[in-house]
Amino acid sequence: MIIDRLTLTNVGVFAGRHELQLTPPSGRKPVTVIGGLNGSGKTTILEAILFALYGPLARSVSGRAGSYDSYLRQLANHSGLGPSHASVELQFHAFREGQRFDYQINRSWRVVGRSLRESTTVLLNDVLDRDLTDRWAEHVEAFMPRGIAELFFFDGEKIENLAELDNARSMLRTVIGALLGLDLVDRLDTDLAVIERNHRKSAATAEHQDKIAELQQRVSDARLAEERLHQELAGTRVRLERAAKRRYEQQERFRVEGGELYHRRAALEHARDRAIEQIKSTDRQLCEIAEGAGPFMLVRDLLARVTERAGAEVEAAESARLAEVLMDRDREIVAQLRELKVKASAVEALDKFLANERLDRRSRSTIEAIAQLSPEGLAQARSLREHALPEISERRPRLLKGRDQAVADLEDAQRQLAAVPEKAAVQELEAALDEATAAEATAQRDLDRAEAELTAARSARALADKAYESTLDKAATAALDIEDSQRILAHSQRVRHTLARFRTEAVRRHLSRIERLVLDALRRLLRKHDLIGELRIDPETFTVQVSRPDGSRLAPQQLSAGERQLLAVALLWGLAQASGRPLPIVIDTPLGRLDGQHRDHLINRYFPNASHQVILLSTDQEINESAWSQLEPKIGHAYHLDHPGNSTATTIRPGYFW
Structure with a gap:
């Protein structure tokens, strides 16, 4: 698959019609760089591509609070007067059995007062295909399942999130399950659990109904509390990342403006x-x-x-x-x-x-x-x-x-x-740095507290689930006099146990290849070639474990922040290769807070080789002049998102910042 063109009309900060030509001019220049300052629309471009492909099922839609209509209203540009009409059009081509197929997806919507009208059309080889339009959600899953989309469309925040290896387990479980087709097994397991629960509930005697209802409400409250704390944790983590970024910026400013020299004056x-x-x-x-x-x-x-x-x-x-x-x-x-x-x-x-x-x-x-x-x-x-x-x-x-x-x-x-600067100037810089450091420490304490509260909430929810299930079992045992009901529950539990074993064994069988691809990717990215000797992924917990060449265990905290981010990139890269799907890669704010050598490794080793088409959405601080000069031989297109300070709209211009 190759993305040929993205057209935005009144979307986000893009007022009017804007077009991005994205087809790589040759295999030697697979990279497209789209530069813009914060707030100029880089994330909007990534969301627009996902929205065009998946519509209401896109991660950018489902991951937000509120309804789908609310999302579309927020996505539309409101700088103009009168009815707001917006659209996202994505053109791409793919090869199937040696034949080229050109797709054009257009999702448009119009906001008039409280009403919203949405329309979706899909053209195949420049001809409107109504059957494909109706079945597009099913068709897109065939060549780019949503379960693996996050391997190819992601942002720097995801890399930083995966750099904490505990957070990578959920992604690995989802993605590896999607790669192996085990999402069907998970859905079947969930459906069987629902059948068992409903059957046991309906079979309960009257004396158990009140207790079951009470415990069910307790489970519901515990889950709501867990979800609320999970959202608070996510917000706290974002606040910590912003505080850490602010502290890093103040530290760099302190260094650049001579603060360290002042301390070294004696x-x-x-x-x-x-x-x-x-x-x-x-x-x-x-x-x-x-x-x-x-x-x-x-x-x-x-x-x-x-x-x-x-x-x-x-x-x-x-x-x-x-x-x-x-x-x-x-x-x-x-x-x-x-x-x-x-x-x-x-x-x-x-x-x-x-x-x-x-x-x-x-x-x-x-x-x-x-x-x-x-x-x-x-x-x-x-x-x-x-x-x-x-x-x-x-x-x-x-x-x-x-x-x-x-x-x-x-x-x-x-x-x-x-x-060496004057004392007054250094005092001002020190005060700003101390303030940023204190804010980061406060955010870290809040994050630790939120994580502890979430852990407690998960334990409470697990206890509530256990009590609820135990009561259902007791009620079902007391009421299951009918042979069919007993047989259904017994067979369902047996099938679920078999499915769990099947899932683990299926993952175990294919995991060695995935581990090898991730380890190869990590070795290409790391500057310390003798740091990692082996990488293992537990087939049940999906915990990532790394070892030194001598076989000794290497704890995550023994890796630097930059090395953990490269490990996160290696996970995404290795899993993308394991998928065997020739898909483009789109990365928003790709470099994070990596140091110079790690940035160079991403620029020289990952971006030009990650895929046959790589689209980077970057600020001038990430892909700076030095990074640009290294990456320029591989760049086929470059665009600048110009968002003047006195304007509410962004204009797309050819070329980068310089």
């Missing part, structure tokens, strides 16, 4: 002072290097040559002094040998050898004194070259790098300090 000042002190300390160390051996870094090569030259000069001087010492020693040796009457030729030969050796030493010590360093000066020069300068080479870049980082830290601290 830390920022400490960081600034620490950076200044580090710069001063580094500058002192650099100055010490510059005042000491640092300048020699400029003449390292020259210092090396000077050291080598001075070493040669010192060695030459030492050789010259050694030659003088050897001359005296050689004379003494020659004189001693002569006194000892050593052969004259030998003494002369030795004297000649020693004289040549001294001459060689003198020739090697002949070098011009240029460096003119003493041995102590040479040692200092070598120490400077081999130790001091290498240490400076290693230390100086480290000091300069540390100084650059300190300068960057100083500039960052000064920039943030410059953005």
